[in-house]
Amino acid sequence: MLAEQYSEExxxxxxxxxLPPDSYGLTIRTQLQGGNAPxxxxxxxxxxxxxxxxxxxxxxxxxxxxxxxAALVPEGSESLYGIDGEVYAQPTNLIPVGMTWNPTxxxxxxxxxxxxxxxLIDACGPLADEGKSMFVVAGSVPPxxxxxxMAISATRVYAETPDWNEQRAAGDVSxxxxxxxxxxxxxxxxxxxxxxxxxxAAGAGFDAITQGMTQGTSLGGFLPGSAANELNNxxxxxxxxxxxxxxxxxxEPYLLASSNYALSINAAAEDPQKQAAQEFLxxxxxxxxxxxxxxxxxxxxxxxxxxxxxPVFEPVRELLESGSYAPLPNLxxxxxxxxxxxxxxxxxxxxxxxxxxSVLQGVDQAWDQ
Amino acid sequence: MGTPQDTGPVVRGTVPAAGSGRPAxxxxxxxxxxxxxxxxxxxxxLAVLLIHYLATAGGALYAxxxxxxxxxxxxxxxxxFRRILEDPASIGSLKxxxxxxxxxxxxxNVVGLLLALALNRTLKTRYLLRVLFFMPVVLSPLAVxxxxxxxxxxxxxxxxxxxxVGMEPRTWLADPTLALWAVLVVMAWQTTGMVMVIYLxxxxxxxxEIEEAAALDGASTWRRFRHITVPSVRPSIAIASTLxxxxxxxxFDQVMALTGGGPAGATETLATQVYKExxxxxxxxxxxxxxxxxxVIMLVFSVLQQAVTRDRS
Numbered sequence: 001m002l003a004e005q006y007s008e009e010x011x012x013x014x015x016x017x018x019l020p021p022d023s024y025g026l027t028i029r030t031q032l033q034g035g036n037a038p039x040x041x042x043x044x045x046x047x048x049x050x051x052x053x054x055x056x057x058x059x060x061x062x063x064x065x066x067x068x069x070a071a072l073v074p075e076g077s078e079s080l081y082g083i084d085g086e087v088y089a090q091p092t093n094l095i096p097v098g099m100t101w102n103p104t105x106x107x108x109x110x111x112x113x114x115x116x117x118x119x120l121i122d123a124c125g126p127l128a129d130e131g132k133s134m135f136v137v138a139g140s141v142p143p144x145x146x147x148x149x150m151a152i153s154a155t156r157v158y159a160e161t162p163d164w165n166e167q168r169a170a171g172d173v174s175x176x177x178x179x180x181x182x183x184x185x186x187x188x189x190x191x192x193x194x195x196x197x198x199x200x201a202a203g204a205g206f207d208a209i210t211q212g213m214t215q216g217t218s219l220g221g222f223l224p225g226s227a228a229n230e231l232n233n234x235x236x237x238x239x240x241x242x243x244x245x246x247x248x249x250x251x252e253p254y255l256l257a258s259s260n261y262a263l264s265i266n267a268a269a270e271d272p273q274k275q276a277a278q279e280f281l282x283x284x285x286x287x288x289x290x291x292x293x294x295x296x297x298x299x300x301x302x303x304x305x306x307x308x309x310x311p312v313f314e315p316v317r318e319l320l321e322s323g324s325y326a327p328l329p330n331l332x333x334x335x336x337x338x339x340x341x342x343x344x345x346x347x348x349x350x351x352x353x354x355x356x357x358s359v360l361q362g363v364d365q366a367w368d369q
Numbered sequence: 370m371g372t373p374q375d376t377g378p379v380v381r382g383t384v385p386a387a388g389s390g391r392p393a394x395x396x397x398x399x400x401x402x403x404x405x406x407x408x409x410x411x412x413x414x415l416a417v418l419l420i421h422y423l424a425t426a427g428g429a430l431y432a433x434x435x436x437x438x439x440x441x442x443x444x445x446x447x448x449x450f451r452r453i454l455e456d457p458a459s460i461g462s463l464k465x466x467x468x469x470x471x472x473x474x475x476x477x478n479v480v481g482l483l484l485a486l487a488l489n490r491t492l493k494t495r496y497l498l499r500v501l502f503f504m505p506v507v508l509s510p511l512a513v514x515x516x517x518x519x520x521x522x523x524x525x526x527x528x529x530x531x532x533x534v535g536m537e538p539r540t541w542l543a544d545p546t547l548a549l550w551a552v553l554v555v556m557a558w559q560t561t562g563m564v565m566v567i568y569l570x571x572x573x574x575x576x577x578e579i580e581e582a583a584a585l586d587g588a589s590t591w592r593r594f595r596h597i598t599v600p601s602v603r604p605s606i607a608i609a610s611t612l613x614x615x616x617x618x619x620x621f622d623q624v625m626a627l628t629g630g631g632p633a634g635a636t637e638t639l640a641t642q643v644y645k646e647x648x649x650x651x652x653x654x655x656x657x658x659x660x661x662x663x664x665v666i667m668l669v670f671s672v673l674q675q676a677v678t679r680d681r682s
Contacts, residue, residue, distance in 0.1 A: 026648050029438055029439060029651075032439075033439070050648075050649055050650070050651060055437065055439050055440075055651070056439060058440065059439045059440035061439070139543055139632070140542065140543060140628065140629065140631060140632070141629070142629070142631065199523060199538075200522075200523025200524065200538070200540050200543075202540045202543035202544075202632060203521075203522070203523050203540040203541065203542045203543030203544075204523065335650070335651070336649065336650045336651060337650045337652070340645075340649070340650060344631065344633050344634060345633060347631055347632050347633050348545075348631075348632055348633025348634075348635075350543075350632075351540070351543045351544065351545060351631075351632035351633065351635075352545070353545045353632055353633045353635065354633055369652075
């Protein structure tokens with residue numbers, strides 16, 4: 001839609017190339033090395049995902065971007081978007097990640113969001129007796145348990161130590177020795193044992209999340225904020241919102257929020273195309289166009305919440321405004337295997353396999369590969 | 370000298386054709402363009418060598434590198450193989466692969482042979498039943514796996530049936546002890562029909578007269594099966610077991626569709642781990658080492674299997 005709008009305004013023709021998300025990273029990498037990649041591409045910031053931007057920048061496959069792009073990079077997140085002082089990716093918008101909450105279903109069940117996770121866990125049993133669940137989890141798809149663990153880690157790890165990833169990279173800390181990460185996974189185990197997840201959660205897929213959240217049989221789930229917006233748009237009358245996961249007793253609310261997508265230019269593109277792509281990125285950086293992108297994708301403006309904030313994110317406005325949030329942790333992790341180890345480990349904990357120590361040791365091993 | 374049915378010498382032109390009275394054309398005087406020249410296969414041989422073996426050998430080289438799929442790489446010798454041996458996940462994948470391969474080999478051959486024996490001669494509805502048992506073979510493994518995923522779902526029909534008889538529902542595909550068996554059942558269910566057909570072809574070569582004669586001589590059903598049927602279908606056993614072993618060792622579709630290798634790697638096989646390491650985690654060097662290991666394992670077991678099932682008579 002934005003490409004069409006840009007073409008109408010400038011007369012520049014843009015040809016889009018849709019790719020399926022599950023093979024996007026692999027396809028783009030192959031195209032980049034084969035010399036037939038698009039001029040402008042979308043990646044994930046950092047190095048922790050299969051479609052991450054930094055490995056491509058290190059391999060000189062991407063073009064350094066201009067000042068307009070650099071100005072959009074959130075303070076403290078520079079290392080996710082560039083190397084050696086150059087910026088290679090332009091962030092699009094902020095996607096908050098906490099717990100996706102169905103306030104209507106919660107109200108019907110007589111449940112209010114507890115102040116801390118102990119209260120939340122205590123409320124799970126009575127809710128399960130009514131045939132409902134506090135959370136719906138797609139246990140058979142590792143990224144969902146992985147996202148849950150990261151959402152919980154916001155208050156257990158990153159609220160107190162925002163630079164925990166940098167400390168891990170320096171070798172000063174480790175997952176296995178981190179009290180915060182142990183508490184994070186212990187919370188998952190406690191929730192599982194208390195019946196906080198729907199029946200059969202260990203074998204459930206994403207369809208269970210869609211059904212549970214839209215039909216109100218589960219009060220919450222763990223989804224990127226933009227997915228909550230999509231579910232609202234697709235289901236008349238549904239008004240999901242994003243809430244921070246309750247902290248441990250005595251803790252402060254904290255959230256994850258970062259730009260999960262960023263735009264980059266192909267270093268092998270012809271000069272006129274590079275110039276055109278730079279101009280498009282500058283156009284995208286203009287506030288009204290950035291706001292339009294945010295509106296379409298269902299996130300928060302990269303500059304922070306404003307008067308156009310999507311109601312989905314209203315409960316976390318204060319946290320966003322006060323800066324009480326950290327980027328999605330796995331963006332800063334050195335390779336996709338780290339998140340995979342965490343996600344499959346948490347999947348195992350839900351299925352009654354393995355223990356917290358072995359999961360965290362596995363994550364450390366993946367980091368050191 | 371060949372059998373009366375052996376037309377080879379005639380076709381090859383080494384003996385006179387019956388009734389022709391003319392001497393055979395000598396090898397030296399054969400025309401250049403004729404049927405059955407070996408070099409007719411040359412384009413296919415070259416294509417196989419270039420596309421299959423050369424590409425495979427090229428890919429195998431990456432097993433000795435640390436390539437991530439992007440940029441440069443270094444040769445790391447046997448590091449990737451050492452890592453495989455030290456990685457519990459890879460050892461688990463190897464164990465799962467061998468369990469599925471040999472479970473699949475045994476299950477498909479035993480059930481396939483039993484089906485073939487049952488549907489060989491006497492049953493009137495045998496043709497219909499053969500079709501029914503063979504039908505899953507023609508379906509896509511992915512489609513079949515998704516149907517079974519629905520059956521195994523926590524809210525699916527299998528748990529419904531268990532509920533009717535008062536049993537607790539199970540998370541079949543998320544239970545570390547059950548998931549691998551579930552995958553094995555799906556693999557065997559889809560492929561047993563193929564094995565049945567192979568054994569039916571073998572059983573068609575068993576002369577009924579010999580079995581009848583043995584029966585008249587007082588041989589029991591088991592003795593007739595042991596001493597007449599089994600020796601007659603030995604070539605079918607060799608073919609079916611080889612195919613099933615190889616198919617079992619390279620299992621991929623069913624695992625990906627049913628469990629994705631989970632929970633926590635409980636159903637991961639070498640083939641799915643090759644895919645995951647190479648394409649999802651960008652460890653091309655490590656993935657290539659796993660693929661090379663899988664190839665060697667398939668080669669070794671195929672040779673061993675051929676040795677075990679060869680005709681020693």
